[in-house]
Amino acid sequence: MKKNGQKAKSAWCKKAVEAIQKNYRSVLVILGFFLLWEFSVVWFKVPEFVLPPPSAALKHLFIKQADANYNWPLHIRTTLQEFILGFCVTAVLGIGLAIIFVWSKKVKDMVLPLFTFINSLPIIAIAPLILLWMGYGIKTNILIAFLVSFFPVVINTMTGLDSIEDDLLDLIRYLNASKLQLFIKIRIPNSLPYIFSGLKICSTMSIVGAIVGEFIASDRGLGYIIISAQYTMSTPPIFSSLIVISLAGAGLYWVVALAERLIMPWAFKKEQKG
Amino acid sequence: MGKGIKTFIKNAAPKAFNFLLFLVIWQLIVVVFKIKVFILPSPIRVLQHLFYPPIAAKYNWWLHVGATFMEVIVSFVATAIAGIFIAVMICWSPVMNQLLSPIIILFNSLPKIALAPLFLVWFGYGFLPNILVAFMVAFFPVVINSAAGLMAVEEDLLDLVNYLNATKAQIFIKIRIPNSLPYIFAGLKISATMCVVGSIVGEFIAADKGLGYLLRDAQAFIDTPTMFACLFLLSIIGLALFFAIGQLERLVMPWNRRREA
Numbered sequence: 001m002k003k004n005g006q007k008a009k010s011a012w013c014k015k016a017v018e019a020i021q022k023n024y025r026s027v028l029v030i031l032g033f034f035l036l037w038e039f040s041v042v043w044f045k046v047p048e049f050v051l052p053p054p055s056a057a058l059k060h061l062f063i064k065q066a067d068a069n070y071n072w073p074l075h076i077r078t079t080l081q082e083f084i085l086g087f088c089v090t091a092v093l094g095i096g097l098a099i100i101f102v103w104s105k106k107v108k109d110m111v112l113p114l115f116t117f118i119n120s121l122p123i124i125a126i127a128p129l130i131l132l133w134m135g136y137g138i139k140t141n142i143l144i145a146f147l148v149s150f151f152p153v154v155i156n157t158m159t160g161l162d163s164i165e166d167d168l169l170d171l172i173r174y175l176n177a178s179k180l181q182l183f184i185k186i187r188i189p190n191s192l193p194y195i196f197s198g199l200k201i202c203s204t205m206s207i208v209g210a211i212v213g214e215f216i217a218s219d220r221g222l223g224y225i226i227i228s229a230q231y232t233m234s235t236p237p238i239f240s241s242l243i244v245i246s247l248a249g250a251g252l253y254w255v256v257a258l259a260e261r262l263i264m265p266w267a268f269k270k271e272q273k274g
Numbered sequence: 275m276g277k278g279i280k281t282f283i284k285n286a287a288p289k290a291f292n293f294l295l296f297l298v299i300w301q302l303i304v305v306v307f308k309i310k311v312f313i314l315p316s317p318i319r320v321l322q323h324l325f326y327p328p329i330a331a332k333y334n335w336w337l338h339v340g341a342t343f344m345e346v347i348v349s350f351v352a353t354a355i356a357g358i359f360i361a362v363m364i365c366w367s368p369v370m371n372q373l374l375s376p377i378i379i380l381f382n383s384l385p386k387i388a389l390a391p392l393f394l395v396w397f398g399y400g401f402l403p404n405i406l407v408a409f410m411v412a413f414f415p416v417v418i419n420s421a422a423g424l425m426a427v428e429e430d431l432l433d434l435v436n437y438l439n440a441t442k443a444q445i446f447i448k449i450r451i452p453n454s455l456p457y458i459f460a461g462l463k464i465s466a467t468m469c470v471v472g473s474i475v476g477e478f479i480a481a482d483k484g485l486g487y488l489l490r491d492a493q494a495f496i497d498t499p500t501m502f503a504c505l506f507l508l509s510i511i512g513l514a515l516f517f518a519i520g521q522l523e524r525l526v527m528p529w530n531r532r533r534e535a
Contacts, residue, residue, distance in 0.1 A: 026376035033377055050396065113289075120463075120516055121509050122470040125486070128478070128493040129501050133313070208385045212475055215391070216490070223388070227479070230391035238392050246384045253383060 049233050057239035070225055070237060076244055078221040082138055082210040083248060086145025090202050093146075094153030095195060099183065101154075102161040112158055119151040124209070127216055136217040145209030149202040156201070160194025161187045193267060196260040203252040207245060315499040320506065323499040333488060333500065339507055341484040345401065345473040346511055349408035353465045356409075357416025358458060364417075365424035365450065366442070375421075382414040387472065390479050399480040408472030412465040419464070423457025424450045456530070459523045466515040470508060 034054050040046075041053040048056060059065070061072060101111045127144050134140045164186060172182055214223025222241040229237040261268055297317045303309070304316040311319060327333065360378075364371045389410055393403040427450055435445055477486025485504045492500035523530070 025372055026379075029373060029376045030380055120467055120512065122467060122474055122512055124471050125474050125489065125505055125508050128489045129498070129505070132493050132496060132498065132501070204383060204385060208387050211385060211388050212478070215475070216478055226388060226391045230395055230479075233395055235392065235395060238395075242384075242388055242392075245388050249385055250383060 049235050052236040052239055054239070054243075056236045057243055060236045061240040061243070065236075072240075075220055075222050075225050075241075078138065078218075079207075079210055079214065079223065079245070080248060082141040082145060082213070082221065083207045084252070086142045086149065086206040086210055087202060087252060089142065089146050090149045090153055090206060091199055094150055094198070094202070095157050098154045098157035098161060099188070102158055102187070103179075103183075108158060108162065112155070112162075115151055115155055115158075119155055123148055123151070124212055127209075127212055131213075131217055136219075141210050141213030141218065141221070144213040145206040148209035148212075149205035152201040152205065153195075153198040156194045156198030157191055160191025163194075164190055189264075192260075192264045196256060196264075199256045200253060203256055204249055207249045207252075211245065312496050312498050315502055319499045320502040323497075324503045324506075327500075335507075338483055338485050338488050338504075339511070341401075341481075342470075342473055342477065342486065342508070343511055345404045345408060345476070345484065346469045346515065349405045349412065349472065350462075350466060350469045350515065352405070352409050353412045353416050353469065354462055357413055357461065357465070358420050361417050361420030361424055361454075362446070362451075364421050366446070378414060378417055382418060386410045386414075387475050390472075390476055393476075394480050399482070404473050404476030404481065404484070407476040408469045411472035411475075412468035415464040415468065416458075416461040419461030420454055420458045423454025426457070427453050455523075455527050459519065459527075462519050463516060466519055467512060470512045470515070474508065 038053045038055060041051055100107075102108050124144070126147065130140055130143055130147075134143065161183075168186060169182075172186060177185070210221070211223040211226075214221040215227055218224045222245055225241050226238050229235070229241075301316045301318060304314060315323075324335065360374065364374055364378075387407070390403075390407045393406045393410075397403040397406065424446075431449060432445070435449060440448070473484070474486040474489075477484040478490055481487040485508050489501055489504045492498075492504065
């Protein structure tokens with residue numbers, strides 16, 4: 001038992017070392033990018049309102065500034081709330097509706113082209129309309145985040161549910177499987193890679209929706225900070241907000257990727273072998 | 275050619291019919307339930323605002339459509355040229371690949387639309403910042419798709435060509451670029467939508483013309499029909515660009531068209 005545990009541990013270590021070996025160059029390049037930015041701003045004496053160094057952005061985030069005093073925890077919480085709720089609603093409704101649509105072939109044939117069409121439209125443009133209907137607040141921004149990220153999830157899930165090998169379907173029919181069994185055992189597991197790629201798109205899109213909603217009208221949130229900092233031409237808070245937004249987006253993306261690994265380990269085992 | 279038009283009509287007719295049906299149902303719902311104009315205007319009301327606007331909502335449509343259209347087109351062409359060029363560079367030199375790829379992947383996952391107010395601070399408002407926002411939003415999908423296409427060449431084919439002593443330029447012109455065309459066009463289609471999104475958000479934040487500006491302006495006056503007219507025109511701009519890319523795709527890759535037939 002103990003030996004087994006050790007083995008698992010060493011395998012885990014090996015994996016970590018492999019990951020570092022694989023990624024250290026990218027990390028170095030990205031670190032180099034930020035260092036270059038920091039030093040070139042100091043070296044060329046770029047005024048702060050044009051381009052603040054990354055360190056100034058961090059300073060604004062953690063240390064209270066006299067000239068730009070924002071209630072960071074409140075704003076960060078608001079945006080995170082909108083963004084995460086928007087993502088969750090999209091994930092649940094998107095995947096659920098896709099399953100319902102694909103249940104009947106007729107509905108699917110009707111809905112899929114329509115949704116693909118809508119997806120090619122600039123959906124964000126209806127943000128002012130939603131504002132007009134709902135007034136401003138967290139709900140409006142959640143709805144905007146939802147509308148912007150909904151279609152990629154539905155389309156991906158429907159495509160995944162629908163792309164089953166014909167041979168497999170024949171076999172299942174031959175075995176007299178019920179429609180429910182077909183969905184649970186074949187269609188849904190098969191669509192998981194598509195669903196996760198849809199959710200990854202959704203994780204970036206829902207933050208875009210939340211931020212644009214806050215741009216247009218709100219009294220709190222990181223989008224609000226960005227806009228009000230723009231009026232006063234104080235760029236460091238803009239960059240601080242950008243850092244937080246990026247981290248939030250990357251964090252959710254990472255959670256989705258982790259869930260993908262946990263829910264469908266077989267896809268990653270194959271990767272290792274090959 | 276005549277056959278092409280015929281099949282086009284055959285394909286488009288059901289879609290046009292569905293669209294008309296949708297408009298009729300919308301009109302009926304608005305009329306039957308007596309929905310107030312400022313909540314949901316009927317399609318006829320929207321058209322009225324577009325062609326015979328009341329005095330309170332007399333906008334210079336040509337000016338606004340022209341501004342947005344120019345932004346979308348210029349940013350789209352810029353993303354296409356710069357995106358494909360950088361993808362070729364990444365694929366050409368491994369050093370460039372290692373330097374640029376991590377940064378491009380990093381930026382691709384960031385919500386770049388949040389940079390829009392920053393561009394405003396840097397460039398003031400008008401044409402340029404909106405194009406830059408659209409460019410930032412739409413650029414990365416083009417690079418990533420094109421680079422993926424350029425890299426996705428069968429090893430066997432490369433071996434063969436190496437055996438035949440082909441130069442690097444020949445490999446690019448004869449193998450990699452033709453092979454990457456489907457990927458490039460997929461990237462351009464994403465870019466077309468993103469360019470419209472970027473221009474609109476730029477205009478939301480600050481502009482004195484363009485459909486995004488008009489949307490915000492009409493929203494301030496609770497002029498819902500004008501907002502719907504803007505959305506309608508925006509969709510047409512997006513779809514026209516989409517259609518143009520589709521036609522270009524057919525022109526550039528005739529072999530694909532033959533396969534379709």
